[in-house]
Amino acid sequence: MADQITLTLPDGSPREYPAGTTGAEVAASIGRGLAKAALAVEIDGVPVDLDQPIDHDARISVITGASAEGRDLLRHSTSHVMAQAVFDLFPGAKYAIGPSITDGFYYDFELPDGRRFSDTDLERIEARMREIVKQNQPFLREEYAPQAGREVFADQPYKLEIIERASAGDLSEEETGDVGDGSTVSVYRNVDAEGNVLYVDLCRGPHVPSTGKLGAFKLMKVAGAYWRGDEKRPMLQRIYGTAWEDKAALEAHLHQLEEAERRDHRKLGAELDLFSFPDELGGGLALWHPKGAAVRKVLEDFSRERHEANGYELVFSPHIAKSVLWETSGHLGFYAEGMYPPMEMEGLPTTRAR
Amino acid sequence: MNCPFHILIFKSHMRSYRELPLKIFELGTVYRFEKSGVLHGLMRTRGFTQDDSHIFCTREQIVPQLQELVTFVLEILRAFGFTDFEADISTRPVDKSVGSDEDWQLATDALFETIEASGLPYQVAEGEGAFYGPKIDIHLRDAIGRRWQLSTIQVDFQMGNRFGIEYVGADNERHQVIMIHRALFGSIERFFAILVEHYAGAFPVWLAPVQVGVLPVAERHHAYAHRVVDRLRSGGHRVELLPAHSDTLGARVRKAKLEKLPYVLVVGDSDAEEGTVGVNRRGTDDPERGVPLDDFVEQLGADVIEHA
Numbered sequence: 001m002a003d004q005i006t007l008t009l010p011d012g013s014p015r016e017y018p019a020g021t022t023g024a025e026v027a028a029s030i031g032r033g034l035a036k037a038a039l040a041v042e043i044d045g046v047p048v049d050l051d052q053p054i055d056h057d058a059r060i061s062v063i064t065g066a067s068a069e070g071r072d073l074l075r076h077s078t079s080h081v082m083a084q085a086v087f088d089l090f091p092g093a094k095y096a097i098g099p100s101i102t103d104g105f106y107y108d109f110e111l112p113d114g115r116r117f118s119d120t121d122l123e124r125i126e127a128r129m130r131e132i133v134k135q136n137q138p139f140l141r142e143e144y145a146p147q148a149g150r151e152v153f154a155d156q157p158y159k160l161e162i163i164e165r166a167s168a169g170d171l172s173e174e175e176t177g178d179v180g181d182g183s184t185v186s187v188y189r190n191v192d193a194e195g196n197v198l199y200v201d202l203c204r205g206p207h208v209p210s211t212g213k214l215g216a217f218k219l220m221k222v223a224g225a226y227w228r229g230d231e232k233r234p235m236l237q238r239i240y241g242t243a244w245e246d247k248a249a250l251e252a253h254l255h256q257l258e259e260a261e262r263r264d265h266r267k268l269g270a271e272l273d274l275f276s277f278p279d280e281l282g283g284g285l286a287l288w289h290p291k292g293a294a295v296r297k298v299l300e301d302f303s304r305e306r307h308e309a310n311g312y313e314l315v316f317s318p319h320i321a322k323s324v325l326w327e328t329s330g331h332l333g334f335y336a337e338g339m340y341p342p343m344e345m346e347g348l349p350t351t352r353a354r
Numbered sequence: 355m356n357c358p359f360h361i362l363i364f365k366s367h368m369r370s371y372r373e374l375p376l377k378i379f380e381l382g383t384v385y386r387f388e389k390s391g392v393l394h395g396l397m398r399t400r401g402f403t404q405d406d407s408h409i410f411c412t413r414e415q416i417v418p419q420l421q422e423l424v425t426f427v428l429e430i431l432r433a434f435g436f437t438d439f440e441a442d443i444s445t446r447p448v449d450k451s452v453g454s455d456e457d458w459q460l461a462t463d464a465l466f467e468t469i470e471a472s473g474l475p476y477q478v479a480e481g482e483g484a485f486y487g488p489k490i491d492i493h494l495r496d497a498i499g500r501r502w503q504l505s506t507i508q509v510d511f512q513m514g515n516r517f518g519i520e521y522v523g524a525d526n527e528r529h530q531v532i533m534i535h536r537a538l539f540g541s542i543e544r545f546f547a548i549l550v551e552h553y554a555g556a557f558p559v560w561l562a563p564v565q566v567g568v569l570p571v572a573e574r575h576h577a578y579a580h581r582v583v584d585r586l587r588s589g590g591h592r593v594e595l596l597p598a599h600s601d602t603l604g605a606r607v608r609k610a611k612l613e614k615l616p617y618v619l620v621v622g623d624s625d626a627e628e629g630t631v632g633v634n635r636r637g638t639d640d641p642e643r644g645v646p647l648d649d650f651v652e653q654l655g656a657d658v659i660e661h662a
Binding site: 256277339 | 355356357358359360363375376377378379380381382383384385386387388390393394395396397398400401405407422426429430433437471497498499500508513516517538539541542545546548549550551552555557560561562563564592612613614
């Protein structure tokens with residue numbers, strides 16, 4: 001191992017450091033503001049905890065909250081804090097996966113006796129999460145060989161299943177966030193000031209250095225979700241939340257959600273009597289009421305008039321045709337799953353709807 | 355998925371270069387079997403109507419056609435009040451593609467040139483084009499800053515070959531036709547949903563399902579109110595009368611506001627005598643009283659054609 005390593009910053013400038021320097025130390029060497037804002041670092045494009053020693057030359061950049069990578073990290077760490085709060089309030093709970101998603105995160109749980117989370121429960125969980133953030137618990141990473149890793153999660157069946165399937169190479173995209181390729185099992189613990197372990201999770205990481213970095217979050221709702229999306233497996237309870245780099249960003253997001261709900265076309269469509277989706281038709285098929293139809297007619301007339309003025313020729317064609325037509329066009333090759341199934345009628349060639 | 359139909363129309367007789375570019379347009383209803391979990395109001399349905407166009411052209415016409423297309427698309431979308439656009443250009447995939455290097459270069463350069471000339475901000479999706487040609491997607495931002503993909507302009511070097519589409523050139527030789535697929539709104543249903551959300555249900559006058567509500571104060575004003583309605587309808591406007599017996603004036607005004615009518619006309623004694631109307635414009639609190647009906651009709655007409 002070399003004594004000195006060269007780390008190249010995003011602007012291309014190289015800096016020399018002793019081998020074993022951590023991302024936190026690199027950030028501190030650049031500036032105090034950066035050190036404070038640092039959540040993790042990227043080493044050669046791979047996100048890594050701030051406390052991991054770096055032992056080779058690499059490109060390095062510091063991840064802060066106001067970036068896509070930073071928010072992703074905040075959300076994932078917040079989901080851990082949420083799970084910790086759930087275990088504190090609901091002893092005997094089992095957990096599955098808790099990834100970050102667009103604008104937020106979720107975690108899936110199974111409560112004893114088939115109990116379900118209520119809105120009051122969410123409030124209590126959120127309150128407990130704020131306490132955990134106040135305690136500024138560090139996230140500590142440890143690597144295990146798979147067998148030892150299994151012992152850590154001996155009483156958590158969903159985590160065990162993820163570890164098993166990792167070694168078989170059979171993981172969903174969200175599950176790889178937990179174990180990567182499964183060659184080792186990485187575990188994150190949250191501890192208190194005395195070093196007592198308050199929470200353990202199976203996670204590839206990285207995480208923010210401590211819970212105090214979190215705080216601009218809100219729990220949104222609970223939904224049912226089948227384990228692995230499989231109706232034959234248990235239905236877990238998915239708590240959704242949103243998390244951002246600061247209060248202002250969180251408020252802006254919540255405001256955006258409110259606005260979007262206010263404008264939801266399905267709600268307005270019903271209020272303004274524009275269209276409906278009666279059950280009698282089957283899913284995804286709309287009836288346009290006279291008021292909706294009046295707008296649609298203006299839209300279509302405008303479109304037709306503009307097209308004709310621009311040299312287009314209007315045509316009409318049928319909604320169905322011989323399947324063979326789409327074989328020639330190559331559509332069946334790409335879109336077969338999306339098309340309605342072929343219709344067979346006595347004495348006629350196989351027909352499809354377009 | 356209306357291409358095969360449009361191609362058959364093109365192939366219905368041997369085409370000369372003089373007929374190109376041939377631009378075919380249809381509001382074509384198609385059906386897609388989407389899973390229940392992904393259906394979403396009018397944005398994702400199982401039956402929808404594409405504003406589907408196919409342009410059949412020569413190699414030399416690709417560049418001007420693409421330029422015309424982008425201009426046309428933006429002009430139409432601007433008519434709805436959208437001003438914030440972005441483009442994604444998808445270029446030649448690395449492994450498999452059909453079409454000569456020159457054709458790909460020509461079409462891709464044309465797409466870049468066109469987008470740059472339009473001044474739209476754009477991103478390049480390297481290698482994300484279809485194997486049969488490069489494309490542009492045009493996105494817009496709605497009133498609350500959400501990004502929606504709208505239009506797609508897709509160059510196609512392959513379809514001409516699959517269907518054996520040719521034209522007779524000036525040299526009397528047969529040549530392969532190049533196709534450009536273009537969806538502008540995407541689907542009428544999805545675009546309508548985007549409009550509803552963009553306007554929050556308050557459609558501009560030219561689109562509103564009911565443009566004017568006419569409210570006689572009392573029963574004795576009905577005859578005049580009917581004349582106002584007839585006058586407006588004869589101008590091709592969409593008008594509704596809310597009769598006095600149906601509810602109090604206050605309740606009817608509230609109902610019209612809830613339905614987001616662009617104009618609510620209240621007519622009472624002085625209006626019937628003087629041929630005027632009391633105009634309540636959506637978004638304002640104070641009505642304008644005693645507006646001569648002729649003046650209102652003129653104003654309404656101007657409002658409606660303003661979008662063009």
